[in-house]
Amino acid sequence: xxxxxxxxxxxxxxxxxxxxxxxxxxxxxxxxxxxxxxxxxxxxxxxxxxxxxxxxxxxxxxxxxxxxxxxxxxxxxxxxxxxxxxxxxxxxxxxxxxxxxxxx
Amino acid sequence: xxxxxxxxxxxxxxxxxxxxxxxxxxxxxxxxxxxxxxxxxxxxxxxxxxxxxxxxxxxxxxxxxxxxxxxxxxxxxxxxxxxxxxxxxxxxxxxxxxxxxxxxxxxxxxxxxxxxxxxxxxxxxxxxxxxxxxxxxxxxxxxxxxxxxxxxxxxxxxxxxxxxxxxxxxxxxxxxxxxxxxxxxxxxxxxxxxxxxxxxxxxxxxxxxxxxxxxxxxxxxxxxxxxxxxxxxxxxxxxxxxxxxxxxxxxxxxxxxxxxxxxxxxxxxxxxxxxxxxxxxxxxxxxxxxxxxxxxxxxxxxxxxxxxxxxxxxxxxxxxxxxxxxxxxxxxxxxxxxxxxxxxxxxxxxxxxxxxxxxxxxxxxxxxxxxxxxxxxxxxxxxxxxxxxxxxxxxxxxxxxxxxxxxxxxxxxxxxxxxxxxxxxxxxxxxxxxxxxxxxxxxxxxxxxxxxxxxxxxxxxxxxxxxxx
Numbered sequence: 001x002x003x004x005x006x007x008x009x010x011x012x013x014x015x016x017x018x019x020x021x022x023x024x025x026x027x028x029x030x031x032x033x034x035x036x037x038x039x040x041x042x043x044x045x046x047x048x049x050x051x052x053x054x055x056x057x058x059x060x061x062x063x064x065x066x067x068x069x070x071x072x073x074x075x076x077x078x079x080x081x082x083x084x085x086x087x088x089x090x091x092x093x094x095x096x097x098x099x100x101x102x103x104x
Numbered sequence: 105x106x107x108x109x110x111x112x113x114x115x116x117x118x119x120x121x122x123x124x125x126x127x128x129x130x131x132x133x134x135x136x137x138x139x140x141x142x143x144x145x146x147x148x149x150x151x152x153x154x155x156x157x158x159x160x161x162x163x164x165x166x167x168x169x170x171x172x173x174x175x176x177x178x179x180x181x182x183x184x185x186x187x188x189x190x191x192x193x194x195x196x197x198x199x200x201x202x203x204x205x206x207x208x209x210x211x212x213x214x215x216x217x218x219x220x221x222x223x224x225x226x227x228x229x230x231x232x233x234x235x236x237x238x239x240x241x242x243x244x245x246x247x248x249x250x251x252x253x254x255x256x257x258x259x260x261x262x263x264x265x266x267x268x269x270x271x272x273x274x275x276x277x278x279x280x281x282x283x284x285x286x287x288x289x290x291x292x293x294x295x296x297x298x299x300x301x302x303x304x305x306x307x308x309x310x311x312x313x314x315x316x317x318x319x320x321x322x323x324x325x326x327x328x329x330x331x332x333x334x335x336x337x338x339x340x341x342x343x344x345x346x347x348x349x350x351x352x353x354x355x356x357x358x359x360x361x362x363x364x365x366x367x368x369x370x371x372x373x374x375x376x377x378x379x380x381x382x383x384x385x386x387x388x389x390x391x392x393x394x395x396x397x398x399x400x401x402x403x404x405x406x407x408x409x410x411x412x413x414x415x416x417x418x419x420x421x422x423x424x425x426x427x428x429x430x431x432x433x434x435x436x437x438x439x440x441x442x443x444x445x446x447x448x449x450x451x452x453x454x455x456x457x458x459x460x461x462x463x464x465x466x467x468x469x470x471x472x473x474x475x476x477x478x479x480x481x482x483x484x485x486x487x488x489x490x491x492x493x494x495x496x497x498x499x500x501x502x503x504x505x506x507x508x509x510x511x512x513x514x515x516x517x518x519x520x521x522x523x524x525x526x527x528x529x530x531x532x533x534x535x536x537x538x539x540x541x542x543x544x545x546x547x548x549x550x551x552x553x554x555x556x557x558x559x560x561x562x563x564x565x566x567x568x569x570x571x572x573x
Contacts, residue, residue, distance in 0.1 A: 007232050014342060021351050025358030028126060032133035034454045034479070035371060037363065039266050040459040041327050042201045043132045043142050044360055048208050048333045050149060050571065054215040054340035059174045060161045061222065069218050074173045076214040081181020082188075083208035084153075084245050088146040089189035090200055091132075095139040097468040099546035 002081045046087025052080025110159045115492045117155035117365065118348035124148025125352045129359055135474075152348045153178075194466055195426045199258035202251045202326045205333055209247030213303065213337035213493050216241035219343060220299050233343065238285045240339035242306045247332040249310025254326050257314070265315050277309045301489075313379075322379045323459040324367050328375075331360025370454035370518075399535070402553035404562065407529055408569030411437075414491035414527075416447040418483060420520050421463050422456055424497015426535065428559035431470035432497065437567050438472070444570070449476050451483030451520050453501035479518055487524035495522055495530040495546075503544045512542060530551040531562050551553045 008015065032040055055076030062069035105168050124144045131141025157174060163165075178195050185204075192200045216237045223229055223237075256262035284302050288294045317325055338353030340346070368375050402410075411417055419434060438448045450472065456463035464477060480484070487493070495502055502522040505512040535547070544571065548551060555562055 003231060011232065011316050011342075014345075017347065017350060018310050018338070018354050019142045019176070021354035022358040024126060025129070025355040026362050028130045028355070029359045030368075033135070033361075034366075035461045035477075036133060037367065038134060038197065038201075038459045038465055039138055039142075039452075040129075041330060041360070041363055041459070042197070043128065043138075043145065043442055044334070044356045044363070045205050045208070045330050046358040047128065047145055047149070047352050048143070048337045049204075049328070050125070050152065050349050050390040051208055051211050051215070051333070051337035051340050053152055053346060053349050053485075054337075054344060055137060055177075055211055056153065056156045056174055057160060057344050057346070058215060058218045058222075059170050060156075060176075062170060062218075064167055066179060068221060070173060072107065072169065072214050072218045074177045076211045076218070076541050077174055077177030078181040078184075079207045079211040079214065081178050082185045083204050083211060084149055085182045085185035086189045086200070086204040086207070088142060088149070090192070090204070091142045092139065092146075093189065094194075094465050095142055096195065097465055 039046055039091055042087060042091040042094060046084060046091055049080060049084035052077065052084055055080045106117020107162075112163075114159040114373055115347070117151050117159075118346070119149060121152035121348045122351040123347075124151075125355055129355060182322045184333055191431050193429075194469055195423075195429070195457075196259075197465070198323060198462065199255045202255045202258065202322075202329070205326065205330050206248045206251030206255065207331070208333040209244045209251060209336060212244030212333065212340055213241050213248060213306075214244075215250065215340050215343075216244065219300065219302070221296065224293060224296065227289045229294075231289060234291075234294075234338050236291050236342045238288055238299075238302065240336050240343065241284060243332050243339070244336040245303055245306035246310040246313065247336060248328045249307040250314040250325070250329045250332075253314040254322050254329065258322055262315075262329040264318055267312075270316050271310065272518060274312050277305060277312065281305050281309060290378075294514070309469060319380065322438055323462075324364055324378050326459075327347055327360060327364040327367055331357045331364060334358075334516075367455070399547055399554050400552070402529060402555050404555065404565040406571050407553070407555055408528060408566050408573065410433070410492055410529070410573050411441060411446070411494070411566065412444055412570050414446055416490045417441060417449075417492045418478075418486070418490045418493060418525065419450045420446070420456075420493060420495045420498050420522060421450060421452065421467065421500055422496060422501060424499075424531075425559050426457055426463070426466050426497070428497065428561075430496065430560040430563050431466050431472070433560050433563040433567070435467075435470045435472050437563055437570070438476070440567055449478050449483075449486075451480065451487075452477050453498070453520050454518075456498060456501055475497070480518060480544065484524070487521050492523040492527045492529060493525040494530065496563070497533075499532075499544055500542075500563050502546055503542070504546055505542065505544070512540065522546060523549065523551065526551070531555045531557070531559055533558060 013073060059073040063072055125148055128141040128145025131137040212514055220237050253262060270402045276553060280305050288298050314325055334353045334356030338357060341349030341353055368378060441448050452463050502520050504523055506517045506519045509515060530547060530552060
């Protein structure tokens with residue numbers, strides 16, 4: 001019991017942030033028209049690419065002779081970059097088409 | 105630079121990034137701001153990445169290899185990611201999103217593995233830390249394996265496979281994963297071996313979870329896995345006390361979940377139904393195969409006459425149109441018929457194509473004016489006054505069984521009521537079944553005529569015939 005309580009207490013700010021973010025996420029997209037479901041999914045996909053920051057932190061923390069961490073960290077950076085770059089570029093390509101049409 | 109200044113700059117950058125993520129998502133929900141929103145979020149991401157590299161740690165000369173590898177990884181990822189994203193055809197968008205989503209999941213899982221190794225070398229685990237590492241690993245690995253299977257399925261490389269007793273195996277696996285995870289979390293310093301068993305089980309679960317789900321439900325699964333990866337990223341944020349990762353991840357986790365539910369609503373199915381009661385589930389597709397009528401074919405010439413002398417024509421586009429890359433051709437037909445005074449519009453089912461809104465993207469690519477795209481309810485309201493409905497490469501979204509046959513796997517899904525129109529022309533490659541793998545009695549209806557052939561070829565013939573009239 002005590003350990004669970006202290007876990008909560010030590011992380012209370014994060015827990016607040018999480019709860020607020022959950023509601024924010026729901027609120028922010030609740031009025032999306034069906035037309036934009038696909039681009040929105042793709043855009044959200046790019047945003048969770050923020051996980052790449054974790055892979056950079058791993059690399060920064062790794063000892064220069066810890067090849068296990070360096071190799072896996074490098075892999076993680078590549079994977080995260082793929083997620084970010086691919087995600088944003090694909091979303092942009094989808095949305096470019098909406099823009100072209102609006103000029104008319 | 106003092107440490108206070110450095111840390112402050114870093115946190116301010118993260119704050120800006122978090123705001124751009126929220127703004128970006130918000131703007132992505134409105135058609136005219138969406139593109140800007142995506143760019144804002146991308147700039148925010150770039151800023152967060154740059155700030156992490158520059159300000160997270162003091163630059164020191166003995167870590168040159170680390171910085172080199174980070175930059176190398178960024179360059180490799182950017183080059184490959186750009187190439188893939190720019191090369192992919194619009195019809196293959198859904199699987200591309202799934203693939204990139206899988207990469208994010210894998211990234212989260214790898215972070216957990218390295219961090220576990222890091223902490224196990226430097227002392228004992230705090231319980232909170234360990235829970236976060238374990239959850240990040242499980243969710244990241246499930247998301248990775250599931251996304252890759254979803255990618256393979258949409259590419260047509262992997263078929264639907266339902267194993268007998270698959271549900272029991274899946275639930276067993278899930279319990280094993282949870283059990284092992286909880287067991288690990290209570291240990292002061294768990295063996296790395298446990299972590300790898302957990303990784304293997306999670307990967308296996310991801311595969312078996314997506315494997316039996318029918319292709320028609322794949323968008324929902326991708327959206328669900330998308331929110332999983334968001335949650336995995338948030339656990340990474342927890343691990344490092346990193347607000348940008350936390351807000352970005354949780355935002356996507358909750359927005360993705362809502363989006364998944366919206367998609368299910370568009371198909372009138374519950375999420376549980378999609379996950380458990382899969383289309384591929386054995387004999388479900390049998391239905392009413394026996395009572396087939398006769399089908400009537402129509403020649404391109406007759407079809408052209410029917411279209412040219414109609415007052416109102418409505419096109420129901422489906423995946424077949426997308427596959428044949430016929431969106432430009434259908435736009436040409438629209439222009440020619442409008443010159444002849446025919447009222448022309450598109451009745452777009454919310455899940456036409458392979459993802460909600462997918463068809464709108466494809467038609468927009470062909471410069472089809474936005475007001476011509478009718479949403480399903482409006483289209484159904486106008487259907488009775490429509491002279492000809494032209495169903496191009498669509499099947500399940502016009503199948504009347506969804507309204508009339510409770511034994512049909514798509515029963516309850518809202519459809520475009522093509523039957524209400526005065527005439528129907530279905531353009532199809534063959535009598536093959538739709539994605540749900542069931543017969544469509546619309547094809548046998550007396551109002552209906554079939555025009556067989558590749559959608560693009562048939563449309564070109566129609567255009568030529570209409571011009572000749």
